Amino acid sequence: MRLLITTAYNIVIRDYRIRFRRTYLSILWFLLPMFMLAGLALFIGGELGLYSIEGRNKYIVQLLTGLILWQLFADAWLEPMRYGRRTKTVLRAVALDENALLLAGAISAMIGFIIKVPVVLVAFVWFDVTPPNYNVFIPIGMISILSVGTALSCFTLPISLILLDVRYSMPVIQFVLLLATPIFYDIPASGLIASINHYNPFTYLILPIRDIFLNVTIDTSLVLLSTIIAIIFLVIGMYYYQAKMRLSIAYIGR
Amino acid sequence: MTMVNDNAVLHLENINRIFPRDITDISSAILKEMLLPRSQIGKNNLNTFHALKDINLILEKNQKLGIIGSHHSGKTMLANIASGLLHPSSGKVSVNGSRLLFSRPTAGFKPALTVLENLSFRASLLGLHGIKLDDILESTLSQCGMSLSVAQQPIGNLSPYVIKQLAFYLLLSIETDIVIIDELISAGSGDIRQATRSQLQDKIEKCSSLIISSDLSFLKETTTHSFILTAGQLLGPYETLDAIAGFNQLQLSGFNGLDEDDEGFASQNDQSTYVIEEDLVDAQEIALDDITDKITPTKRKAAIASARIFSITSLEVDGDNEYSHSKYSLLKRTGEFVEVEMELIANCKALVKGGKFELIKGSTGSIFAQTNIEWPTQEITLGANYQVKFSFQIPENKGDFFGLAFTPLNISNKPIKESQLKILILGTGNAKKKVQNEISMLNVEFNKLCN
Numbered sequence: 211m212r213l214l215i216t217t218a219y220n221i222v223i224r225d226y227r228i229r230f231r232r233t234y235l236s237i238l239w240f241l242l243p244m245f246m247l248a249g250l251a252l253f254i255g256g257e258l259g260l261y262s263i264e265g266r267n268k269y270i271v272q273l274l275t276g277l278i279l280w281q282l283f284a285d286a287w288l289e290p291m292r293y294g295r296r297t298k299t300v301l302r303a304v305a306l307d308e309n310a311l312l313l314a315g316a317i318s319a320m321i322g323f324i325i326k327v328p329v330v331l332v333a334f335v336w337f338d339v340t341p342p343n344y345n346v347f348i349p350i351g352m353i354s355i356l357s358v359g360t361a362l363s364c365f366t367l368p369i370s371l372i373l374l375d376v377r378y379s380m381p382v383i384q385f386v387l388l389l390a391t392p393i394f395y396d397i398p399a400s401g402l403i404a405s406i407n408h409y410n411p412f413t414y415l416i417l418p419i420r421d422i423f424l425n426v427t428i429d430t431s432l433v434l435l436s437t438i439i440a441i442i443f444l445v446i447g448m449y450y451y452q453a454k455m456r457l458s459i460a461y462i463g464r
Numbered sequence: 465m466t467m468v469n470d471n472a473v474l475h476l477e478n479i480n481r482i483f484p485r486d487i488t489d490i491s492s493a494i495l496k497e498m499l500l501p502r503s504q505i506g507k508n509n510l511n512t513f514h515a516l517k518d519i520n521l522i523l524e525k526n527q528k529l530g531i532i533g534s535h536h537s538g539k540t541m542l543a544n545i546a547s548g549l550l551h552p553s554s555g556k557v558s559v560n561g562s563r564l565l566f567s568r569p570t571a572g573f574k575p576a577l578t579v580l581e582n583l584s585f586r587a588s589l590l591g592l593h594g595i596k597l598d599d600i601l602e603s604t605l606s607q608c609g610m611s612l613s614v615a616q617q618p619i620g621n622l623s624p625y626v627i628k629q630l631a632f633y634l635l636l637s638i639e640t641d642i643v644i645i646d647e648l649i650s651a652g653s654g655d656i657r658q659a660t661r662s663q664l665q666d667k668i669e670k671c672s673s674l675i676i677s678s679d680l681s682f683l684k685e686t687t688t689h690s691f692i693l694t695a696g697q698l699l700g701p702y703e704t705l706d707a708i709a710g711f712n713q714l715q716l717s718g719f720n721g722l723d724e725d726d727e728g729f730a731s732q733n734d735q736s737t738y739v740i741e742e743d744l745v746d747a748q749e750i751a752l753d754d755i756t757d758k759i760t761p762t763k764r765k766a767a768i769a770s771a772r773i774f775s776i777t778s779l780e781v782d783g784d785n786e787y788s789h790s791k792y793s794l795l796k797r798t799g800e801f802v803e804v805e806m807e808l809i810a811n812c813k814a815l816v817k818g819g820k821f822e823l824i825k826g827s828t829g830s831i832f833a834q835t836n837i838e839w840p841t842q843e844i845t846l847g848a849n850y851q852v853k854f855s856f857q858i859p860e861n862k863g864d865f866f867g868l869a870f871t872p873l874n875i876s877n878k879p880i881k882e883s884q885l886k887i888l889i890l891g892t893g894n895a896k897k898k899v900q901n902e903i904s905m906l907n908v909e910f911n912k913l914c915n
Binding site: 231297305373458 | 483498550563565568571581
């Protein structure tokens with residue numbers, strides 16, 4: 211276990227060194243994409259009437275909170291695949307524990323989240339929205355989000371090492387899922403968007419936790435249920451990953 | 465882990481590793497491996513080839529075993545599976561102890577990172593951390609005569625020899641029970657190369673070792689027994705000197721193991737490029753004498769001379785002169801024409817008036833289409849080179865794997881006995897029609913080449 215954690219940590223640190231050593235903005239790159247997206251959403255949302263002038267402050271905070279939770283999920287899904295790509299030559303040379311890639315992805319997702327949280331908390335204060343009280347369902351919800359993201363990575367990482375289709379399609383799939391989840395907008399009362407939101411499982415993954423952050427009363431049994439389902443999904447994913455990863459590695463370079 | 469005997473530290477049991485025969489099939493092969501259970505993946509069919517076939521190997525404690533093989537025989541695949549890097553398509557690997565693979569020592573090194581950062585990363589992947597990691601890094605740098613200030617520079621500034629030397633020394637520093645060496649037996653240049661080689665020999669002395677190398681002198685110095693790996697099949701073990709002699713004989717004869725696609729031609733009284741009988745596939749029971757006795761160059765030449773007028777010396781398909789009928793199939797090209805150029809060498813004198821081209825089913829060996837092409841009678845001279853060129857339209861043939869063969873015709877327009885040559889292997893592709901009972905050939909030429 212210690213070796214696994216050390217290996218995962220070293221994979222993350224090595225990646226950060228490569229990514230940020232020759233940049234000016236360094237770890238600010240964790241924040242910039244999210245704020246740029248939020249700014250764009252704010253502008254377009256205003257034009258489209260997604261929020262009222264009075265509700266603007268609450269909308270900003272709600273949006274930022276939703277986005278950092280979404281990004282936590284997205285990173286838990288995509289980061290292991292990125293580490294797999296970055297360590298392709300190592301995977302063909304060293305019999306390292308392949309779970310290290312998943313753990314590295316989860317660590318990287320958490321680091322990104324932790325960097326963003328203080329900024330969002332400042333936004334709470336700045337826009338005069340009541341900051342969240344400590345709630346035990348916040349860490350439970352985050353475990354749920356991380357588990358789902360990692361579970362999806364278990365299924366996509368082995369094949370993504372070889373088939374570029376998976377890599378190319380990821381940004382599109384992520385973007386579609388993001389739009390299908392009510393982060394930029396509230397769930398409509400009826401219509402096609404409402405149905406999409408209703409049947410989109412990520413709605414139930416992200417929104418309850420976001421609402422906890424916003425001190426909105428929610429059905430906590432939903433959070434517990436989604437966490438249990440997420441962990442079961444992760445166990446299934448890990449089983450598949452263990453069976454397939456070392457078959458997939460054989461095709462690297464072929 | 466239960467081992468076959470108490471002294472065994474590594475046991476490879478019925479190991480197979482299968483890949484798609486045609487490179488364009490890799491995407492669908494990967495999808496199958498990712499979606500199907502393991503029991504379905506390990507099944508061989510005519511669209512796949514064995515990178516490793518029925519490998520059984522036991523390495524005992526403190527034993528040093530060698531593996532000799534030519535290029536593309538499956539050595540790296542065997543090393544990767546033995547070290548736990550890869551899983552086989554079927555079979556089982558049992559191990560008792562830690563393993564260290566000596567291969568690709570600089571894998572993962574990034575030019576932008578410093579020497580220390582790169583070495584530290586690689587060492588951490590091998591299980592080192594804390595004070596032990598620091599000690600080993602210090603020792604590695606001092607063995608290469610490198611100061612700390614240089615080690616804090618980007619590794620991209622150093623020469624490839626020095627980088628490899630650093631990585632090699634790092635691997636030497638790792639403690640392990642089993643060492644698996646995949647061709648990496650030294651690093652650096654000049655005297656340093658000798659020094660690293662000696663240090664590796666010292667390490668091998670202390671561990672159970674599986675040494676895969678084409679450096680036969682290194683194998684003689686470090687191992688007592690060796691296997692021969694040929695076309696994914698393991699022969700042996702033999703005493704290392706005998707194994708080396710046997711390997712050299714195999715190289716001279718051009719033996720590449722029994723190809724799976726040859727099974728389709730077996731009923732055609734197959735006299736293929738090599739004269740190995742089928743029972744030689746069962747590697748573990750073969751004495752080396754049997755191999756060398758059956759494949760001495762003299763016997764081979766005699767066999768061919770008595771059986772066949774021509775031997776193929778080169779085969780070019782659509783300008784690709786590396787085509788080998790046993791390795792590549794044209795699976796997705798139904799309806800297209802391919803340009804084929806064969807160079808032949810004559811094994812005896814004869815009069816040839818044309819050639820018979822046949823399509824033969826892979827599963828049964830039966831002929832389902834043929835055509836005779838005539839040309840002006842040519843007197844074939846022993847040892848002379850000839851060329852056959854033609855354009856061939858790949859027919860559609862549902863549900864089977866088939867091949868194109870050529871047999872020269874005598875002056876009575878009859879095929880010359882036992883002179884059939886296999887040229888192309890063709891697969892099923894996406895053909896929807898039933899088999900066409902004719903062959904389309906264009907621009908067939910038969911010329912004598914200047915020697």
